[in-house]
Amino acid sequence: MRRLSIALMLWCVALAAQDPAEATRKPVTTPEDLASGERIYRIQCANCHGTQGEGGRGATLARPRLLHAPDDQAMFQVIARGIPDSEMPGHWFTAREIWQVVAFVRTLGRLAPQKISGDPASGGNLYAGKGGCARCHTVGGRGGAIGPDLSEIGARRSTGYLREALLKPESTVPDGFLQVDLATRDGGRVTGVRLNEDAFSIQIRDLSGQFRSFWKSELAELNKQRGKSPMPSSQGLLTSAELDDVIAYLDSLRGAQ
């Protein structure tokens, strides 16, 4: 389960008060506005979305059409309120500042799209076969339960990020994903991915995909392994060409559009 931080929820509540009329104003487009939008973007957006909108932890924005922002009014709302159940937060900008960022982001969408070598069809075969990805990940509702769902991964992440994730999974553990290793008082040991935790209990999916629930009082040890990933690296498993194919396949996964 993705973690919806309390802060994100509060921001969404806070921005419920945004005047709807603000969202229908035409975006601003003077050179000063674009410069302001670029400045705000550089400080507050680029660390996730990339300085050129190439993506990273956040979705690629260097596209003419964006999944959650089919028009400028939608992009206004995304920046103001965030995207529920995602890592995109809302922002307390003034309406004018949001329009400045919208204007700048739209210029990124006019950049030439990245060229991808690799064959998506071969990549799909590798995904299901030699790569073993379906053991842990779901696409279109099918697959394993441990890793993040990949049905829209091509819209959410850049090819550069996907390459990094395949070669060095531990450098790209998503927010809300935590590997835990625990020992029960009766001698059992379990490693898995945390689904939910409170002061008294923890629920995980173990590495075989099984749901497990523990009272903390039953545990002898609870190790939160931040920065660790149960995903093995593709280095040595896939050839360079095969890696390109898998990346092309993942890039093609854009959900229902």
Added chain:
Amino acid sequence: MAVHSLAQVPYERILKSAAQPENWLTYSGNYQAHRYSKLDQITRANVHRLKVSWMYQIRAHHKVETSPLVFDGIMYISEPPSDVTALDLRTGRPIWSYRRSIPAVPVCCGQVNRGVAALDDQLFVGTLDAHLVALDMKTGRVRWDVEVADYRSANSITLAPLAVKDKIIVGIAGAEYGIRGFLDAYDARTGKREWRFWTVPAPGEPGNETWSGDSWKTGGAPTWVTGSYDAESNLLYWGTGNPGPDFSGAARKGDNLYSDCLLALDVDTGKLRWHFQFIPHDVNDIDANEIPVLADAIYHGQPRKLVLFANRNGFYYILDRLTGEFLHAKQFATQTWAKGIDGRGRPVPNPASAPSPEGAPVYPDDDGAANWYSPSYNPQTGLFYQNAREQGAIYYLTEAPYEPGKRFTGASRRPIPGEEPWGALRALDAMTGERKWEFRLQTPPWSGVLSTAGGVVFSGDMQGNFFALDAADGTLLWRLQTGGGIWANPITYLSEGQQYVAIAAGSAIIVLALNQ
């Protein structure tokens, strides 16, 4: 069948509320705001037998922050946004409801209401559209309804009013929208305003010189948490919140009185007796909208009349409540906004924590180390129980043009990367602020605390757990998963001779008792 006599709550009854712990007559349990009960049927030995007795479901889709009142066989709650319901204590069944249509009011933090006040045969509720309404206690019908301020410029009422003598004290919210704050007193019989104390002085009034230019007009300093009252000195104690705009200080040079203050006001006249400002010229939105707890105790060997205040800024303060003299401050949670507090109680700010265009991290974030939810002061153990929040944020300075009803804060925020915020229920020595024990919580809490003479502390968390701890050492004694985050304060009372504990959790009021 029980016959409910004409319910009467004269002022004298509230004054002596500690002598009738079977009832809960005012928001914080007593005027001293202890949220402590002398009831001891439920003890550390038997609390593990606590079971749900009944529940009441609220249908509104907003956070439920109400703290119930209970007396004479009936429980009175507020429901979001500004409704009031009377519930039969025996069965949990509703008797009447007052329901109010609310227009579109700009609010920072949800369409919430924290409870009602009772005086004589009336109940009083503050509304989101900034009215004060008096209801007939028996039927819930409106006796009078007065406008306190204009909701269109984001004036709003979310707190439980305070009934004192013949007056109803009401505070205002909206300092994320550039309101000018105040505290009001209304005649309980007629609804006529008896006095208003503006928490931001106008030109010619003392303190106005602490605001450059015209910034006082949108100065904030709201009063949206129910204060406390000391009958002996005739003083109301009330916290004030952030100056406006919250994070951007350039246009409001000066100490910005009386934002982020504790005020002592004469309850009859509204005149200011003394003030203590926790944070002059605040740029981190660290409101002093918390509960002022009044304690008579031995301090440094002398009997002293004190006010205890766990501030949002992460410091626990002890002041003399007759004079406002600063006595002590002790840090109780992570903070980086101040390098320290000097001998007069004035902070030495950390300039690196001021919001900047490139982003400045600070602890605590603007939700604070403490917030509106209640602490509990237990005169038996001498402990002050405070739910503490451990969360920072990064603040980016933005524009702050003023438009009535529009957000006027001057910064955008984001979490500190890699941080997993958490919280803890902390027991502090009330006379020193030293931490005696803590009970860790998974995320920063919004739940208040209740302590009892049975040696038990009750509180909740945001994952739906309502729990009981040993008041002396914090050992977990009992827990219930309620299924909804707990944004409210617990109370306790007797009904037909048995002790109950009540808490709003998720969308429900849950009432618990020992299984028989």
